Amino acid sequence: MxxxxxxxxxxxxxxxxxxxxxxxxxxxxxxxxxxxxxxxxxxxxxxxxxxxxxxxxxxxxxxxxxxxxxxxxxxxxxxxxxxxxxxxxxxxxxxxxxxxxxxxxxxxxxxxxxxxxxxxxxxxxxxxxxxxxxxxxxxxxxxxxxxxxxxxxxxxxxxxxxxxxxxxADGRFAPDPAPEEVERVRARYELEDGFVLATGTIEPRKNYVRLVRAHAALPNDLRHAYPLVLAGRRGWDYEPILAAMASHADPPVRILGFVPDADLAVLYAEATVFCYPSRYEGFGLPVLEAMQAGAPVVTSNVSSLPEVGGDAVRYVDPNDAGDLRTALEELLEDEGRRAELRAAGLERAKLFxxxxxxxxxxxxxxxxx
The missing domain is CATH 3.40.50.2000 (Glycogen Phosphorylase B;)
Structure with a gap:
């Protein structure tokens, strides 16, 4: 054939x-x-x-x-x-x-x-x-x-x-990257020890405006200890999203632009929390990549995302910035819960x-x- x-x-x-x-x-x-x-x-x-x-x-x-x-x-x-x-x-x-x-x-x-x-x-x-x-x-x-x-x-x-x-998820997305890779990626993107990672094209569907508002509403100590880092190229209607990011400048949102897979794998593995509050997905591959790399995941409770995350992620209502803020605060303050989600996500990723x-x-x- x-x-x-x-x-x-x-x-x-x-x-x-x-x-x-x-x-x-x-x-x-x-x-x-x-x-x-x-x-x-x-x-x-x-x-x-x-x-x-x-x-x-x-x-x-x-x-x-x-x-x-x-x-x-x-x-x-x-x-x-x-x-x-x-x-x-x-x-x-x-x-x-x-x-x-x-x-x-x-x-x-x-x-x-x-x-x-x-x-x-x-x-x-x-x-x-x-x-x-x-x-x-x-x-x-x-x-x-x-x-x-x-x-x-x-x-x-x-x-x-x-x-x-x-x-x-590709096999390169894995936990515990080599120390020299961690050092290289952190130096390249000037990242501190802890951060909240979001990935995906900058477009309305990815719900970045609510994510930025949720992060901005975190307590001052958490907001500065865990800045918001966004990896993704510009998509359609990105201007209002960038404007919203610029309006929350304490600390400023770190916009990395396009990130190659080798670097993205390290970012997933090093993120304190990975957040993907999309309003609609056909699948939601970044959630699976992040789980396979060992990141604790916060994601939306809509469309296909529960199929991907199963019981291994923290779900939120993507239309409620308050719910998203609460989820971020809970995980950033609870190392034990992050460890539970990390372990559950690694097991869940093996099913794909x-x-x-x-x-x-x-x-x-x-x-x-």
Whole structure:
């Protein structure tokens, strides 16, 4: 069988850094690492919009770069896919518009849940294309039970052909990093001993304004002992968020910008508390990464996040800054409780595996290919 894969959000055959949205980029990278290993008899064609580096690839993997802008890329890719592939693993509803033999991955239903949580152009495209794509798909993959439920509510006929394939954390996210790595990362970002870490693109859905207000409301000694550190690139509508951060300058929020995975792993492991108060997620990969790295986690009690955190995290109402402040204060003052969450999170993270996700994905592809 020849399977095409939408690889536009992966970076190169070495697959070291995603270039797209964090969750989607990691999903593509890790599937492309593991699918050729679990299914060596299948040939994989990786369709991308940029020429990949000339790294070595497994014999059953070939890049198909197509230098074209959207929406023309989707038309060109679809034509090639129809000629070259038995089946296509589609991450784009627009490419699926021009295909018949495909499995559709659905990451989230943000575009249908709350207009304030997704940018206008992508929201309009998804609302125009998603229903048709999932109705015509031979099978559907979602990254959480919550996304599967949201999809079934929107398109009831999708329920009977949907399989959940959860994400997992890369092995580099681990507790107790080497002392020299800790020293290097702390020096690079000028970090003190204790800090509250938040990660993710700076955009409204991540709920950073409430997090900043919650941190600013902490007692003076806790606020200064554990400053708020944010690792993430700028997304859409970031200006009001940065303005809110600038208004709470005692101490100032540390905005690190994009942080490479090697540094992020150390930040997770060294954080006194990791806080992820997102208002909606398709999965919530940073929660899993933080747990696997040994960080005590505070996160929201909505969408897919309880699936990821289980009973190993402290949950909050993402719409209540007071609840978030209380959770932060409790954990920052209670070393024993932090140790309990650390241990529970490490055990919880063992339940997620990219190899299993790849195997489940391949089972679906074989069943309908």
């Amino acid at each position: 020849i399977v095409g894969v939408d690889a536009r959000e992966a970076r190169g055959p070495s697959l070291e850094q995603p270039v797209g949205a964090a969750g989607r980029g990691r999903y593509v990278n890790e599937l492309l690492r593991h699918l050729p290993q679990v299914e060596p008899e299948t040939k994989f064609l990786l369709y991308t919009s940029a020429a990949p580096p000339q790294d070595d690839l497994p014999q059953n993997v070939t890049w198909r770069p197509m230098a074209s802008s959207s929406p023309h890329w989707h038309l060109r890719a679809a034509k090639a896919i129809r000629n070259e592939c038995d089946l296509y693993l589609s991450l784009s509803y627009l490419t699926s518009f021009f295909l018949d033999a495909y499995v559709q991955t659905v990451f989230d239903l943000i575009a249908f849940k709350d207009f304030a949580l997704s940018p206008g152009r992508s929201r309009r495209v998804e609302r125009l294309t998603l229903r048709r794509a999932v109705r015509r798909a031979r099978a559907i993959l979602t990254i959480s039970e919550a996304t599967a439920a949201d999809l079934a509510e929107l398109v009831p006929e999708a329920a009977g052909k949907t399989t959940v394939t959860p994400l997992a 595996s990219w190899e299993q996700t790849a195997r489940t994905t391949m089972e679906v592809l074989r069943a309908v290919g």
